[in-house]
Amino acid sequence: xxxxxxxxxxxxxxxxxxxxxxxxxxxxxxxxxxxxxxxxxxxxxxxxxxxxxxxxxxxxxxxxxxxxxxxxxxxxxxxxxxxxxxxxxxxxxxxxxxxxxxxxxxxxxxxxxxxxxxxxxxxxxxxxxxxxxxxxxxxxxxxxxxxxxxxxxxxxxxxxxxxxxxxxxxxxxxxxxxxxxxxxxxxxxxxxxxxxxxxxxxxxxxxxxxxxxxxxxxxxxxxxxxxxxxxxxxxxxxxxxxxxxxxxxxxxxxxxxxxxxxxxxx
Amino acid sequence: xxxxxxxxxxxxxxxxxxxxxxxxxxxxxxxxxxxxxxxxxxxxxxxxxxxxxxxxxxxxxxxxxxxxxxxxxxxxxxxxxxxxxxxxxxxxxxxxxxxxxxxxxxxxxxxxxxxxxxxxxxxxxxxxxxxxxxxxxxxxxxxxxxxxxxxxxxxxxxxxxxxxxxxxxxxxxxxxxxxxxxxxxxxxxxxxxxxxxxxxxxxxxxxxxxxxxxxxxxxxxxxxxxxxxxxxxxxxxxxxxxxxxxxxxxxxxxxxxxxxxxxxxxxxxxxxxxxxxxxxxxxxxxxxxxxxxxxxxxxxxxxxxx
Numbered sequence: 001x002x003x004x005x006x007x008x009x010x011x012x013x014x015x016x017x018x019x020x021x022x023x024x025x026x027x028x029x030x031x032x033x034x035x036x037x038x039x040x041x042x043x044x045x046x047x048x049x050x051x052x053x054x055x056x057x058x059x060x061x062x063x064x065x066x067x068x069x070x071x072x073x074x075x076x077x078x079x080x081x082x083x084x085x086x087x088x089x090x091x092x093x094x095x096x097x098x099x100x101x102x103x104x105x106x107x108x109x110x111x112x113x114x115x116x117x118x119x120x121x122x123x124x125x126x127x128x129x130x131x132x133x134x135x136x137x138x139x140x141x142x143x144x145x146x147x148x149x150x151x152x153x154x155x156x157x158x159x160x161x162x163x164x165x166x167x168x169x170x171x172x173x174x175x176x177x178x179x180x181x182x183x184x185x186x187x188x189x190x191x192x193x194x195x196x197x198x199x200x201x202x203x204x205x206x207x208x209x210x211x212x213x214x215x216x217x218x219x220x221x222x223x224x225x226x227x228x229x230x231x232x233x234x235x236x237x238x239x240x241x242x243x244x245x246x247x248x249x250x251x252x253x254x255x256x257x258x259x260x261x262x263x264x265x266x
Numbered sequence: 267x268x269x270x271x272x273x274x275x276x277x278x279x280x281x282x283x284x285x286x287x288x289x290x291x292x293x294x295x296x297x298x299x300x301x302x303x304x305x306x307x308x309x310x311x312x313x314x315x316x317x318x319x320x321x322x323x324x325x326x327x328x329x330x331x332x333x334x335x336x337x338x339x340x341x342x343x344x345x346x347x348x349x350x351x352x353x354x355x356x357x358x359x360x361x362x363x364x365x366x367x368x369x370x371x372x373x374x375x376x377x378x379x380x381x382x383x384x385x386x387x388x389x390x391x392x393x394x395x396x397x398x399x400x401x402x403x404x405x406x407x408x409x410x411x412x413x414x415x416x417x418x419x420x421x422x423x424x425x426x427x428x429x430x431x432x433x434x435x436x437x438x439x440x441x442x443x444x445x446x447x448x449x450x451x452x453x454x455x456x457x458x459x460x461x462x463x464x465x466x467x468x469x470x471x472x473x474x475x476x477x478x479x480x481x482x483x484x485x486x487x488x489x490x491x492x493x494x495x496x497x498x499x500x501x502x503x504x505x506x507x508x509x510x511x512x513x514x515x516x517x518x519x520x521x522x523x524x525x526x527x528x529x530x531x532x533x534x535x536x537x538x539x540x541x542x543x544x545x546x547x548x549x550x551x552x553x554x555x556x557x558x559x560x561x562x563x564x565x566x567x568x569x570x571x572x
Contacts, residue, residue: 025543028369028376032332035365037375 006046009033011055011068017167017201018057020065070166088219090161093188094120094135096219097159101138104222105214111142111153115260121156121248134176135159135186137248141260150261154241155231156180157214162188166198170205170213177211179244182231184212191217191224203228210234269313269425270569272432273450275488277473278466279437282456282493282527284322285537287314287434289550290454291327292370293562294430295377296546309378310429313363316384317343317442323434324383326537328367336364336383343384343442347391351416352398359420360427372546380428392441407480414445414481421449439473447474448481452568455488455520456527459495459505467509471519487519489568491561492526521568525561 013029014021021029023043030038047066050056059065098118106116117139134156143150156176160169165187177183185206189195206213210232217224245254272290274283295312316323324333324342336342340349340357341364349356359382368379399409424431433446447453455470457463467490475484490509496502506526513522527533536549547554 024371024374028371028543031366031376032369035367037366037378 006030006038006042007050010043010046010050010066014056014066014068015167015201016068016070017198018067018070019167019201019205020059020067023064023066026066070168088161088188090135090159090164093159093161093216093219094122096222097136097157097186097216100216100222100225101136101157104225105227106138106140108227109140109153111140111151112144114140114142116140117249117253117256117260119249119253132175133248134173134180134183137180137245139245139249139253139257141257152241152257152261153182154180154245155182155184157184157186159186160188162190162193162195165189165195165202167201167205170202170209170211173211174209177209177234177236179236179240181234181236181241182212183234184214184231186214186216188216188219267426267429269311269428269431270452271421271425271446271450272430272452272454272565272569273435273446274432274454274456275435275443275447275470276455276457276467277438277470278457278463281458281463283437284318284326284434285533286454286456286491286493286527287323287432288326288537289533289558290562290565291379291430291432292368292377292546292549293554293558295368295379296372297562299429309372311378311380311427313380313382313424313428313431314434315343315359315382315431315446316434317388317440317446318384318434318436319344319386319388320436321384321386322537324381327379327381328364328383329369332364332367333383336381337385341381341383342388343382344388344391345385346382347388347395347442351395351413358423359417360423363424369543370546370549371543376543377546384434388436388442389440396441410441410444411480413441414448417445418449439470444474444479444481448484451485452565453484453486453488454491454523454565456491456493457509459492459502459509461501461505464505464509467520475519487521489523490520491523494529495526496529523561523564525557525564527557527561 009030010026013026013033027038027040027043030043047056051058054069057067057069059067098120101118102116106114106118119137120135121137122133122135136157136159138155138157140153140155141150156173158169158173158176169187170185173183173185187202203213206229212227212231213229215226215228217226245257274287276283291312291314294310297310299308299310301307314323314327321333328336341362346359346362350358362382363380365380366376366378367381368377370377395413396406396409399412404412433450435443435446455467457467471488475487490513492506510522512518513520530553532551533553550558
């Protein structure tokens, strides 16, 4: 491995897509590459300037993690009035995604006697906090004919544009999963996109974190949308999910959930 | 420091040589070294030299990507034979060592295991070497002796750097394996307790310990380590009793380890693709306390007696 400094070595060992690595494993990998032990002091001394320069980022947990800051996505082109195949802004993708969630995704869950409420939450709820707002929330209210009670599942969706989709989007979805039952990363990735090379890293991250992966291929042909990875159910406390709905959904939608729950339970 | 050399060998294949080498290397590397009074306490430094062209030990210890890079950089025993012993003097054994190669963690650090890998070219390199020596007028026996004389100083310099040096010998008897067995302080002959393996063990001892050779006789009789043992199989119990009975005779041809390696699906999996950077206890689970630690205690005892 051709690296001049410990700083170069750290950067070369981290995933360019931004997948974090625990500090311990990163230090051990450095030792393997250099054929000698790397001390904690050496590791932190080499990492600190890179953090200050913004080349690296860090996360808490498991003794701390370090990740490479992915290059900023290129500026998104101006929104065009027609639904083109590429260069779509996130805002222009919201309506097709809403259609897809209502017409295909919800019914595709195949829940008994289910009703769905889909809401754009990209601008609702408290603004504070990083990665606090999913772009869409889908609430599935279902129940059996004879068995008592209703069941409410809450799905969160994080939408990214063609150029903006990367592992960080998965981490955003992961943050949403703290307050919902399922979290999904939706990536507008037209067939043959030059950004397809990021897909393996995104898939790996989704599998690792139990995040669903939906590829929006063509906004004019929503039937081409692919559910690449199913989301894993979270054991989120019901009180947290309930509070999430309370602060994110409109009064009309909350009333509709209450109404559906009552009707299905009757 | 004068490191101890342990050769794990048997003419028969599939008797757990590589598993034993990897297990012993990792367990020894997790033990405190016998340091001098003024030396900083540290764990053992262990070197594995792979003499088997199947490269299993190299692959298990270094991992796929690192092993490939070692081949590219000539950090292999076949490159040593092909280049150094054939007279081009491109690098002694110590220059072929890849240090800090293990991905097994112990107390937050990687185990201090180094490796000289083996590529698929070893058998060919050994043949080239013997043909070259023959063309220089050396007989087979003189040629073997010449290789022995060339390798011994290299092995001695490695003893100065590592507490333990383990040889993963090839099945059959190759030149490198033959030299490894004769240079070792102890030979661990892994064998399964079945009739064919028992017969193979006798042949192995006869050809290497009893038959005349131009090379020095091994330092002591081999220690037989029973692998893939299944106590509920009658043949295993019967062959084990035979082996133990013969080891108790005055004119014995081997000695026996008391520890036995049981058949274990987990152990087989351990050498396959694993999680990245496993811990030592996570890698071996219950086998660490029940099998590996008693085996290492026994081995260290036999080495002290040497």
